[in-house]
Amino acid sequence: MSFIHFVRDSWLTASYYTGLSRLYHALAGRKRGIISYHNVLPISSLPPFDTYNVDVTAAVFDRQLAFLKKHFRVLPIQELENPDAKGLFLTVDDGMLNNYEILAPILKEHGLSALFAICPAMVDGEVPHIWRDHVFLLLHRAQGQEVWLPIDHYRKPFKVAGNSLSINHLTREVKKYVYENQVADIYGLVREICEQNKGAYSPILHDPLRYQFMNWSQIQDLTKRGHRVASHTMTHRILKFLPEDEKQYELVESKKRLENQLNIPVDVLVYPYGSMAEIDQATVNAAKEAGYQTALMNVRHHLLLEPSLTVPRFAFPPVADAAHLHTIVSGYKFLFR
Ligand SMILES: [Zn+2]
Known part of the structure; x- marks a missing residue:
């Protein structure tokens, strides 16, 4: 941990135990909040990969839910659109198998419900992996070998060292390339990387709980147990980079396919x-045009119009420390940013 992080964490802890962050909560009173989760994995410590920075262990997730129930009110997800419902909501993105096998059973133990954001094209196997996961899996498989990457236009091979450092670094470089070049056809890029390395563009078997998607009957089962389903677009591309017709495809087609498969609006x-970085006003307008009533972001603050289609969310780091978590839910941690 860097010194600055150490100072910040010490300060947050002190704020909690001296009652400062709790006082802030009482005064400012976060009335509503939406927490975003991704993967809950059944291991005691997470592997040191960047791809896991949206992941939490089952033990920590369990303790975070216990913390939330103790200090705040976690509301049934059915209340999400009710403006008078004051409390916290839980959401889970990407629809990986762990959501069904590990995460949902822990929610059940706590008597809680959540909104699951699903990409139908992923469920139907039209795309092997979310692109960033695919890049990570390709690099992970190539440990100790050389790979050709678009970051230098395939001019020279990169040696993938047998440690997470190199894999994280190269995954991040590819991500940087995608954002700098505003790549719309991101799966075309992954296909190109596969071709340049003489490999098939197909699923890579590695930790199914983390990299395999739920199937339709599992997702349907979640809806029958009081959870809800949201569209997470068809293929998890970066909406801001897409031309208008592809944006509409991602938004309209995913809604249609979810409704047909699950028989629910x-x-x-x-x-x-x-x-x-991924959403602009044109994206919000497209979501409105596609018929969505509510759309959730992943930031607390933004400059976009249409409040119901730019609802903020926040995430927890993978820790169970009550002091740290409290400063996040109360918003105290972000006060001085
Ligand atoms: Zn996602």
């Missing part, structure tokens, strides 16, 4: 990534 959208 789907009018909530969870933007993939969900920050200002």
Whole structure:
């Protein structure tokens, strides 16, 4: 941990135990809040990969829920659109198998419900992996070998060292390339990387709980147990980079396919990534045009219009420390940013 982090964490802890952050909560009173989760994994410590920075262990998730129930009110997800419902809501993105096998049973133990954001094209196997996971899996498989990557236009191979450092670094470099070049056809890029490395563009078997998607009957089962389903677009591309017709395809087709498969109306959208780097006003307008009533972002503050289609969310780091978590839910941690 860096010194600055150490100072910040000590300060947050002190704020909690001296009652400062709790006082802030009582005064400012976060009336509503939406927490975003991704993967809950059945291991005691997470592997040191960047791809896991949206992951939490089952033990920590369990303790975070216990913390939330003790200090705040976690509301049934059915109340999400009710403006008078004051409390916290839980959402889970991407629809990986762990959501059904590990996460949902822990929610059940706590008597809680959540909104699951699903990409139908992933469920139907039209795309092997979310692109960033695919890049990570390709690099992970290539440990100790050389790979050709678009970051230098395939000019020279990169040696993938047998440690997480190199894999994290190269995954991040590819991500940087995608954002700098505003790549719309991101799966075309993954396909190209596969071709350049003489490999098939197909699923890579590695930790199914983390990299395999739920199937339709599992998702349907969640809806029968009081959970809800939102569209997370068809293929988890970066909406801001897409031309208008492809944006509409991602938004309209995913809604349609979820409704057909699950026999329920789907009018909530969870933007993939969900920050200002991926969403602009044109994206919000497209979501409105596609018929969504509610759309969730992944930031607390933004400059976009249409409040119901730019609802903020926040995430927890993978820790169970009550002091730290309290400063996040109360918003105290972000006061001085
Ligand atoms: Zn996502």
